[in-house]
Amino acid sequence: xxxxxxxxxxxxxxxxxxxxxxxxxxxxxxxxxxxxxxxxxxxxxxxxxxxxxxxxxxxxxxxxxxxxxxxxxxxxxxxxxxxxxxxxxxxxxxxxxxxxxxxxxxxxxxxxxxxxxxxxxxxxxxxxxxxxxxxxxxxxxxxxxxxxxxxxxxxxxxxxxxxxxxxxxxxxxxxxxxxxxxxxxxxxxxxxxxxxxxxxxxxxxxxxxxxxxxxxxxxxxxxxxxxxxxxxxxxxxxxxxx
Amino acid sequence: xxxxxxxxxxxxxxxxxxxxxxxxxxxxxxxxxxxxxxxxxxxxxxxxxxxxxxxxxxxxxxxxxxxxxxxxxxxxxxxxxxxxxxxxxxxxxxxxxxxxxxxxxxxxxxxxxxxxxxxxxxxxxxxxxxxxxxxxxxxxxxxxxxxxxxxxxxxxxxxxxxxxxxxxxxxxxxxxxxxxxxxxxxxxxxxxxxxxxxxxxxxxxxxxxxxxxxxxxxxxxxxxxxxxxxxxxxxxxxxxxxxxxxxxxxxxxxxxxxxxxxxxxxxxxxxxxxxxxxxxxx
Numbered sequence: 376x377x378x379x380x381x382x383x384x385x386x387x388x389x390x391x392x393x394x395x396x397x398x399x400x401x402x403x404x405x406x407x408x409x410x411x412x413x414x415x416x417x418x419x420x421x422x423x424x425x426x427x428x429x430x431x432x433x434x435x436x437x438x439x440x441x442x443x444x445x446x447x448x449x450x451x452x453x454x455x456x457x458x459x460x461x462x463x464x465x466x467x468x469x470x471x472x473x474x475x476x477x478x479x480x481x482x483x484x485x486x487x488x489x490x491x492x493x494x495x496x497x498x499x500x501x502x503x504x505x506x507x508x509x510x511x512x513x514x515x516x517x518x519x520x521x522x523x524x525x526x527x528x529x530x531x532x533x534x535x536x537x538x539x540x541x542x543x544x545x546x547x548x549x550x551x552x553x554x555x556x557x558x559x560x561x562x563x564x565x566x567x568x569x570x571x572x573x574x575x576x577x578x579x580x581x582x583x584x585x586x587x588x589x590x591x592x593x594x595x596x597x598x599x600x601x602x603x604x605x606x607x608x609x610x611x612x613x614x615x616x617x
Numbered sequence: 618x619x620x621x622x623x624x625x626x627x628x629x630x631x632x633x634x635x636x637x638x639x640x641x642x643x644x645x646x647x648x649x650x651x652x653x654x655x656x657x658x659x660x661x662x663x664x665x666x667x668x669x670x671x672x673x674x675x676x677x678x679x680x681x682x683x684x685x686x687x688x689x690x691x692x693x694x695x696x697x698x699x700x701x702x703x704x705x706x707x708x709x710x711x712x713x714x715x716x717x718x719x720x721x722x723x724x725x726x727x728x729x730x731x732x733x734x735x736x737x738x739x740x741x742x743x744x745x746x747x748x749x750x751x752x753x754x755x756x757x758x759x760x761x762x763x764x765x766x767x768x769x770x771x772x773x774x775x776x777x778x779x780x781x782x783x784x785x786x787x788x789x790x791x792x793x794x795x796x797x798x799x800x801x802x803x804x805x806x807x808x809x810x811x812x813x814x815x816x817x818x819x820x821x822x823x824x825x826x827x828x829x830x831x832x833x834x835x836x837x838x839x840x841x842x843x844x845x846x847x848x849x850x851x852x853x854x855x856x857x858x859x860x861x862x863x864x865x866x867x868x869x870x871x872x873x874x875x876x877x878x879x880x881x882x883x884x885x886x887x888x889x890x891x892x893x894x895x896x897x898x899x
Binding site: 590 | 665666667747750778779804805809810811812813835836837839840841842845846861863864865866869872873876
């Protein structure tokens with residue numbers, strides 16, 4: 376079974392949908408098209424939406440859409456409070472984070488909710504190295520907290536992402552977009568960091584989810600490793616019950 | 618609900634002269650169905666995915682995608698092996714061999730380009746400002762661009778990092794108006810949907826520089842917003858298809874563009890006709 380570690384709940388009219396419909400039903404349709412059972416889902420920054428929009432979608436599709444909370448860390452304690460509420464009252468199971476608020480990460484660690492961080496950058500820029508060092512610091516400080524590095528550093532920082540993932544058992548690599556754009560990068564991650572560290576992500580609807588799935592399949596990782604990437608690691612990280 | 622067609626209309630309206638007008642006007646130029654595709658960007662590394670890789674592997678990927686001819690560059694190293702590329706593709710007429718040079722090497726790069734075209738028969742050149750670490754509009758690049766212009770070969774360039782932003786493309790395209798430049802839109806294409814302020818710059822540069830073309834590879838085409846925004850910025854006459862194979866999968870790039878349902882005329886331009894003109898192919 377395929378699980379996705381990052382997808383977006385969009386509203387129709389979102390410019391980045393380039394004319395396609397948005398909404399929970401459409402996201403589920405895209406999951407169906409790609410053979411995805413369920414996905415961690417958050418709101419898109421381009422929409423006038425909030426976590427409540429995701430909560431409504433979760434209620435409509437409880438076995439398909441799992442809530443990932445997105446809050447503005449600059450709101451300080453109010454952001455932390457909202458995050459806690461989405462977990463304890465609405466059943467959210469993840470936090471999308473930008474590595475700039477220790478208070479939010481601490482709350483995630485307290486609640487036992489995995490954190491997802493967007494990673495990319497160009498390896499030749501000094502600030503890129505600083506960014507990955509911050510992720511490493513976070514992983515070290517909260518060793519029981521699973522942290523998924525979405526996009527695996529993209530093409531220009533994948534080595535940095537793999538390097539820190541190898542150092543910390545609680546750091547994972549999300550295949551979001553590279554699985555469709557350059558699948559061989561996912562194979563590199565599996566070979567160098569281990570299949571148990573790589574988690575499938577689609578980035579639907581902003582990327583073509585079926586190509587991401589097909590990209591992983593074409594790697595011929597072997598049944599056991601492919602199962603880990605597509606679902607096994609996700610189920611372990613998000614503590615899904617069979 | 619906003620439909621795809623509405624999006625294209627909106628794009629055209631925002632652009633003033635956008636996607637719909639040019640495509641409609643080219644209806645009579647639609648090529649014969651079944652003519653195969655041309656890929657603007659592939660590579661021929663000696664090792665790929667930890668295994669030996671050769672022309673046969675690349676050809677198999679292109680066959681799967683219905684690609685007839687494909688531009689092949691050598692692996693991007695500090696001194697790309699253009700001689701080795703020419704030797705490896707010699708018995709593969711579907712491959713359009715092109716050089717890759719590093720302008721930070723100065724006069725050596727200019728000589729390398731000249732010998733690659735005149736002696737090895739290569740048909741174009743690639744610049745990699747990201748991996749060779751120089752800003753595209755830096756003066757050291759000019760001698761290479763002058764040579765490409767004099768040789769009459771197209772130049773393909775990375776387009777998704779800090780070294781090669783739209784304004785930098787605009788600068789070199791304006792300085793060398795006779796030179797055809799293909800901007801590889803890469804992974805994080807510098808385009809945005811109509812109405813998004815960050816997307817205007819690319820469109821303005823394309824409008825100002827008729828010698829600038831936008832290249833879509835599998836890196837871009839799996840992301841509908843970047844794909845559609847590239848077509849919006851360039852219009853189908855200025856967009857070319859590619860894969861970035863073997864790292865990008867050609868059939869994925871094809872599927873991405875087909876997903877966009879741009880219509881047969883636009884697809885003919887993007888998949889084939891624009892590159893035929895740029896590389897002066899039969």
